[in-house]
Amino acid sequence: MERRLLQTLAVSVFLFAYPLGGTVAASESHQTEDNTYVVGFHDSLDKALIEKAGGETEDVWERIEAAAVTMTDEKAAWLSSQPEVDYVELDEEVQVNADTDTELRNWGLNRVEATDAWDHDVTGAGVDVAVVDTGISTSHPSLDVEDGYSAVSYTDSYDDDNGHGSHAAGIIAANQPSAGIVGVAPDADLYAVKVLDEIGSGSLTQVLNGMEWAIDEGVDIINMSFGTLTNSQSMKSMLDAAYDDDIIVAAASGNRGESSESGSRVEFPARFESVVAVGAVDEDNERAYFSATGDSVELAAPGVDIVSSYEGSSFGPLSGTSMATPFVVGGFALMKEAYPEEDAAHIRETLQDEALDLGSDGRDEEFGYGLLQLPDLSDVTIDKEEEIGEEESTEQPVEEDIEDNPISDDPIDIPEEDENDESASVEVPSHVDSRVSYNEDGSANVTLSWDRSDEDVRHQLYRDGNKLEVVDSGNTSFIDQGVPAGSYQYEVTAIGANDEESEKSEAVEVTVEEKETADEANGFSWPEK
Template sequence: MGVTIGKQTKLLVMLMIMFFLTVPASAAQEKQEKVPVLINFKEKTDTELVKAHGGNVKHEYTIIPAVAAELPPQAIDALSKNPKIDFIEPDGQAQILADEIPWGIARIDATAAQSAGVTGNGIKVAVLDTGIDYNHPDLKANYLGGYDFVNADNDPMDDHSHGTHVAGTVAALSNDIGVLGAAPQAGLYAVKVADSSGSCSYSNIIAGINWAVNNNANVITMSIGGTASSSTLQNACNNAYNNGVVLVGAAGNSGGAVIYPAAYYSVIAVSATDSTNTKTSWSCYGPQVEFAAPGSSIKSTMPDGLYGYKSGTSMATPHVTGAVALLMSTDIAGTVHDTNGNGKWDPAEVRLRLQSTATDLGASGRDNYYGYGLVNAYAAVRDLSSTPVDDPVVTPPESSTPVVMYVGELSLEQQSKVSGKNTFGWAVATVQVVDADGKTIPGASVAGSWSGLTAAAVSGTTDANGVVVFTSAQVKKPKGTLTFTVTGITCDEYAYDPTQNAYSAKSVTF
């Protein structure tokens, strides 16, 4: 096989390879630039194999069989053909998401939860950000340690301010000074993945998730993100979720589609509201949004013992994180909410409780702007022994009329490789099936067809995220159009309505 690179970035990496192969030898020797990549192995990682191809290993992960490395461009194709390798993709870039914020703590009723004796005690929150000023008088007592993946040391001091601000909203102390956090007795891990400019690589985010899982964090909060999807990052989030960690992520500040990692099903995506409970103009939105929270002019802790205001979905996210910490510090054992009977809050149980107690905003029910609504910390921790609200995630409503489903997202990515003197091209179609509330539907059977450069009828079943992927046959020396069309969807208790599809077909031209 040729180079396996994540979707939209495939062509870019190939161009980079061509560039490095065509520069004069003297220039190449002077620069010796290497491409940052994420290398996924089929089974165990093999750092010596990477080094043998001239690579520098940056991180070796334990929650997924992958490493972050820098490779010479010409080595990518050779290494990808090794039978130990599953796929290689570029190391994406993410940014912190802030402008300039503690009315928000009162708005989500965190103070009422604290008055009821629920403070987040015993819960460990990993803040993946620019670090934390762990000497701040409003944070110091809750600091549990951490790691700096930017400078590769054990001193995750904040050299920006963003991470300190996020940490304060989560867990600033109730100490009669400064501000009050949502969960003032929760422990804080400072996991520095972003530098002093607010930039961070996906590989550092994955390393931060890896560290948090290995250090028994209960919650990971990520007020960071990028626009490109990464299979490696998604796998890391999914594995952390499956290990019992709740992940919370910022939806983004561009006013467009939800960014990554918040857009992954295993991450709770948070949009931002202002003081009137209205989604801010800059907050990203879409079917992935699960909750809304205050994100405009939020006051919180700043480095050097100071306080200041910031705005962004970065500021909304720690409000939800704090609510999660409050809920997880309560005793679920023996209640109807402990659906698997293990005596502890699992991610799915946390999400269900927060969904069923959120204050509905916008259109009735879940919507793309506010998700299930404004997170309500006090409602979530109150009357836990009572019967829960009907599961809004898994159980379709009882009705003689089937629930409507349709294609919520359809993307088509062009792929190509060079083998010998020939170029081969193909396409990858990704289909997401959702219901009328924007909830993804696992287990749906999707039928489709390829037409144009190659023709075939295909079918597949959506995964836990409501997604199914189809890959076309490879075409030698492609020249023309390749189209994928969704021809039908079936699922028990659902009725397919193609008139509501975001797209029923998409094409790419070679």
């Protein structure tokens, strides 16, 4: 579901270069003031020549035969005249110029107005964000991880051995403008909470342990770019506790929204009221074809071909609601810095009100309240000592072609509640949906659809508690034809290989209205004999 995004970073770099073999007139006020210069040599770096010029060597870059040198303008001018020297450049500030969409690799930053927030020095500084995922790459030049925790069994390290968590983390708070990799809140503090393993899977207990660690650490915001089809009360309780502690939690709505008649396909934990469910849009502000729909969706954000940091020191594009979620988390981080006294509920409500309404008027099942938009923060006073990327790494990340979705669609293993209950081994069908269409004779066809987690199960349909039909494995829909007017209740169960049957799904209420036949609508009646 990815297309490679190749864009060129445009930065405003102001370098003062001395012409070769010449001298530069320096103002009297700077002739005796030490400045830092980048000095490059034709063949090999000559520290003795730098010392002869009266300069002090700082950083050295052997691969380009250059060094950072502290000296006065007068000494720099003399050094530039030496035949061994290729160039002498004043070490000036490098800043991201965020006026157009082509300057950063991540097209979504401008779309959600993050760059406007930076113009007012709002960058997420001092806000703690936990990324509950596969970990975060601790060696990535675009990322700075404050601390972390591992809940997986095979390692105590929270380093990312999958890539998914690093990608989400980069969308939130990458901070390497020289490489074009910058997150929504580049100065936010990242906390890596590793609950998924190297193949992107994990258990419920791992998620709970990770969540508890993040809550105990007192983080401000939690990112959960994954979901499961199975409801879990323990997970709900943990997330409710986080929200009660004024922690904002955002989660991916899921990538199961393929059908235009999908109805409610939002996964857990995004379905919980204490969690912000995030859907994905493409560059045309259209719902991404995979983005799950349902009345739980709260906000939408860019989620197609999003370029971000990845495993190790690499970067590349990924698509999914997993990518949209960290945009929203980054947005919350900016709001938290701008308004530190506001509670989670108020900040959440503010972004709902600011969202760009897409689709149907008001909140809808595709976009929620709409596309994430950061508000005008010109009234916010932030005392900033550093610019974005001022302390960024000199190592450059490596572009990589990333495989589709490094974690599975249902990565969390929810344990069975009763091992002695055979029905517990067969998962209950989820996201049962219905649609009614009418025939010329006034009867109706009721189309039912649902999700399954196992390819090898059959499904039993019930209408008003009575068995209706068994659907073979591989099918997840059924049409109940010729249904007369009335109210009905449909349920679905799963039947395993040993004929064990799951519990019934949540009931779906269907009302078939009284309709005129085609003949009645046309005013036709048969003549009396």
